[in-house]
Amino acid sequence: MNAKDSEELFLEKVQGILDHGTKNLGSRTGQRLEEIRGQALMAAGEKRSRFFPPRHWVLVGSFATVALAAVGLFLWLSPSPPPPPTGEIEDLEIITSQERIDFYQNLDFYRWLGSEDNHLRPNGKGL
Amino acid sequence: MESSLDSKEMMNRFLAEVERRAFQMAKFATRNRDEALDLVQETMLQFVRRYSIRPQQEWKVLFYRVLRSRITDWYRRTLVRRKILAWLGRPEEEDPEDPLQNLPDTGNPDPSDHVLRQEQRGVLEKVIRDLPLRQQQAFLLRAWEGMDLKQTAFVMKCSEGSVKTHYSRAVHTLRGLLEGNRS
Numbered sequence: 001m002n003a004k005d006s007e008e009l010f011l012e013k014v015q016g017i018l019d020h021g022t023k024n025l026g027s028r029t030g031q032r033l034e035e036i037r038g039q040a041l042m043a044a045g046e047k048r049s050r051f052f053p054p055r056h057w058v059l060v061g062s063f064a065t066v067a068l069a070a071v072g073l074f075l076w077l078s079p080s081p082p083p084p085p086t087g088e089i090e091d092l093e094i095i096t097s098q099e100r101i102d103f104y105q106n107l108d109f110y111r112w113l114g115s116e117d118n119h120l121r122p123n124g125k126g127l
Numbered sequence: 128m129e130s131s132l133d134s135k136e137m138m139n140r141f142l143a144e145v146e147r148r149a150f151q152m153a154k155f156a157t158r159n160r161d162e163a164l165d166l167v168q169e170t171m172l173q174f175v176r177r178y179s180i181r182p183q184q185e186w187k188v189l190f191y192r193v194l195r196s197r198i199t200d201w202y203r204r205t206l207v208r209r210k211i212l213a214w215l216g217r218p219e220e221e222d223p224e225d226p227l228q229n230l231p232d233t234g235n236p237d238p239s240d241h242v243l244r245q246e247q248r249g250v251l252e253k254v255i256r257d258l259p260l261r262q263q264q265a266f267l268l269r270a271w272e273g274m275d276l277k278q279t280a281f282v283m284k285c286s287e288g289s290v291k292t293h294y295s296r297a298v299h300t301l302r303g304l305l306e307g308n309r310s
Contacts, residue, residue, distance in 0.1 A: 010302055011270050014251060018271050021248045022147045032164055033150060037142045040171035041135060044179050 138179055141186050142171060149194055152267050155255050156198045157205075166201055170194040191272065191282045195264060202260055254304045258297055261285075265293035266301070 025033075146167060153163035153170075170193045178189045255263060261283070268279045269290070276287045283290060 007298065007302075010305075011298075014301070015271055017247050017251050018151070021252065022151055025147060025150065029150065029160065029164070030147075033146045033167065036164065036168045036171055037139065037146055039168070040142060040175045041139055043172055044138060044175035045135065 134179070137183060138175060141183070141190075142175075145187065145190055146171075148272065149190070152194065152264075153198060155252070155263055155267070156260060157201060158256055162201065166194070166197045169197050173197070187272075188274070188278050188281055191268060191274075192284075195282055195284075198260075198264075251301075251305065254301055258300060261289075262293045262297035262300070265290050266297035269294050270298070 149170065150163055150167050153166040154160060157163050157166065170190065174186075174190050174193045177193075178186065181189060255266070258266065264283055265279060268274045268282055269276075274282065276290055279290045279294075280287045283293075
């Protein structure tokens with residue numbers, strides 16, 4: 001028998017003795033261990049009940065992903081609105097600009113005034 | 128079948144499987160039944176709170192890692208307490224033996240075999256208790272729990288080389304003492 005076999009035999013014997021001891025801990029110790037296990041499981045249950053269990057988080061996450069994908073697909077497949085007419089864009093620029101609105105109301109008058117000025121003073125000099 | 132079991136039931140089975148060995152390991156380290164039970168309780172509570180959501184195949188090493196950590200903490204606290212008691216000149220606390228532990232096992236058909244095993248167990252437990260803590264842990268995790276080098280190193284928070292050293296020293300010491308005792 002070589003040294004390795006001898007060591008294996010020794011370890012097997014040690015394991016056997018230790019296992020035998022573990023099976024015969026005594027009823028008091030066995031009961032106390034069961035109580036401890038029960039308390040630990042109860043603590044685990046309390047902790048779990050505060051939030052969704054992990055399984056439920058997976059379900060919630062899956063539902064959210066599917067809903068997001070459905071909304072994205074709907075938006076992608078829905079027909080795009082026709083391009084707005086040019087006049088509407090100009091109106092939008094006027095509405096959103098910082099200029100006062102009466103400036104635009106009098107724009108034709110200013111144009112006319114400008115053309116009259118140029119007509120009256122072709123050399124560009126003042127009065 | 129296993130996958131269909133409720134997670135609480137799976138945890139119950141796992142803890143029932145490891146609790147007795149965990150208690151024995153804690154008792155080897157503390158030499159005290161009540162201290163060992165307290166350590167097992169702390170370990171189980173910490174384990175289920177932190178690691179119950181981890182995959183089941185990781186539970187064993189994580190459980191023993193928590194246990195080892197609790198034992199090491201206990202060991203440090205005890206060292207400080209012993210130093211203070213020694214400085215105050217008070218004797219150390221005696222380890223109360225569990226009287227029920229020495230009752231005969233009625234389930235064993237051969238009483239002489241039982242006595243022999245009890246004797247062997249007594250000697251072996253004494254020798255294991257007398258090992259340095261790291262050697263004791265390396266030996267029990269490798270030889271009794273059947274963990275490989277990597278798992279043992281993870282549990283003991285040390286390198287695989289250190290595990291090898293502690294384990295071989297433990298085996299050498301145990302063989303020397305047990306074979307010397309037998310002769």
